[in-house]
Amino acid sequence: MSRSTMKKGLGAVMMAAMVLAASASAGQDFVIGGARVPSGSRASGALTVPAKDGVGTEIPYTVIRGVRPGPVLALVAGIHAFEYPPILALYRLKDMIDPKALRGTVLMVHIANLPSFKKRTIYYGPDDWKNLNRVFPGDLEGTMSQRIAAVLNAEVVKRADVLLDMHCGDGNEALIPYTYWMISGDKAFDAKTRELALAFGLTHIIIDDTRGHDLKNSKYLGNTAILQGKPAITTEVGYLGRTDEESVSRNVRGALSVMRHLGMIAGAPEPAADPVWIDKYEVVYSKHDGLFTPRLGMGYYVREGQVVGSVTDYLGVWREDVKAPFTGILLYVIGTPPCNTGEPLFEVGRVKDK
Numbered sequence: 001m002s003r004s005t006m007k008k009g010l011g012a013v014m015m016a017a018m019v020l021a022a023s024a025s026a027g028q029d030f031v032i033g034g035a036r037v038p039s040g041s042r043a044s045g046a047l048t049v050p051a052k053d054g055v056g057t058e059i060p061y062t063v064i065r066g067v068r069p070g071p072v073l074a075l076v077a078g079i080h081a082f083e084y085p086p087i088l089a090l091y092r093l094k095d096m097i098d099p100k101a102l103r104g105t106v107l108m109v110h111i112a113n114l115p116s117f118k119k120r121t122i123y124y125g126p127d128d129w130k131n132l133n134r135v136f137p138g139d140l141e142g143t144m145s146q147r148i149a150a151v152l153n154a155e156v157v158k159r160a161d162v163l164l165d166m167h168c169g170d171g172n173e174a175l176i177p178y179t180y181w182m183i184s185g186d187k188a189f190d191a192k193t194r195e196l197a198l199a200f201g202l203t204h205i206i207i208d209d210t211r212g213h214d215l216k217n218s219k220y221l222g223n224t225a226i227l228q229g230k231p232a233i234t235t236e237v238g239y240l241g242r243t244d245e246e247s248v249s250r251n252v253r254g255a256l257s258v259m260r261h262l263g264m265i266a267g268a269p270e271p272a273a274d275p276v277w278i279d280k281y282e283v284v285y286s287k288h289d290g291l292f293t294p295r296l297g298m299g300y301y302v303r304e305g306q307v308v309g310s311v312t313d314y315l316g317v318w319r320e321d322v323k324a325p326f327t328g329i330l331l332y333v334i335g336t337p338p339c340n341t342g343e344p345l346f347e348v349g350r351v352k353d354k
């Protein structure tokens with residue numbers, strides 16, 4: 001299938017999926033991981049990630065099955081499990097949503113990457129040191145991260161009509177809230193994901209056309225959903241391993257607003273009133289192992305060539321001043337000392353002219 005054919009097909013596939021889900025959800029059980037969830041009820045459980053060499057894991061989830069037909073919305077937290085506010089937000093949401101008042105189904109993944117959560121790792125899973133959000137669509141025969149990705153794809157992405165991949169600054173990242181609006185190239189489909197990005201309500205929205213179009217190497221959860229015709233966004237709210245109320249409640253509000261946008265619960269969505277669109281972004285990576293000392297914080301505007309921070313070696317000797325590659329806003333800055341060659345130091349976003 002050519003790329004243009006595939007792109008044209010995305011909208012139609014999505015519409016078919018929505019119609020199918022809407023008709024299927026009226027009175028029928030929702031099936032996940034071998035469990036059946038009747039309409040008008042909620043159920044929690046764990047998906048099994050098969051063991052290899054004696055080591056497996058599970059993925060805790062909750063399904064809330066509305067009494068009336070509507071889309072299946074997947075809310076996924078903890079792909080990076082040192083990112084706590086989205087994880088805490090879903091526990092709160094679980095008790096806020098009444099299945100009797102719900103259209104469609106909410107499928108929550110509480111902690112996608114449980115091994116990382118248990119061992120408190122940033123970026124990587126502790127079993128294979130892979131970044132779960134770079135190994136989709138995964139492989140059931142592969143390493144732990146690859147197997148988790150494969151289970152998430154089979155049990156969550158494939159059962160969802162719309163997906164929110166909920167992140168925040170990792171344990172070492174000072175980050176301002178923002179949303180990735182991932183561009184598929186299909187105009188009608190991208191209009192839907194644009195509305196989704198707006199509905200989540202964050203002011204800063206990255207127009208992201210950098211994700212690949214090959215499902216076999218989709219890398220990211222959100223991209224994996226999009227390449228299978230399911231509108232998805234990636235959200236980032238929270239930072240530095242904190243559990244601050246503002247970040248947790250912002251995640252709750254974003255998810256509820258998306259549910260209202262999709263007509264799943266009563267009330268009007270709270271879209272971003274005057275969004276700041278970011279049409280180019282770049283993550284600047286460290287060229288050295290050592291310590292990073294930021295000179296500027298998250299949310300600062302920087303000029304091209306302005307020093308954002310400096311790197312010293314393990315003896316405290318200066319190695320490099322790290323500069324902004326272009327003028328823009330600091331979306332995140334590493335906020336703890338360790339820096340390693342090839343790992344992020346900061347991300348700059350260029351603000352689009354209105």
Ligand SMILES: [Zn+2]
Nearest residue numbers: 080083167168
């Ligand atoms: Zn993340």
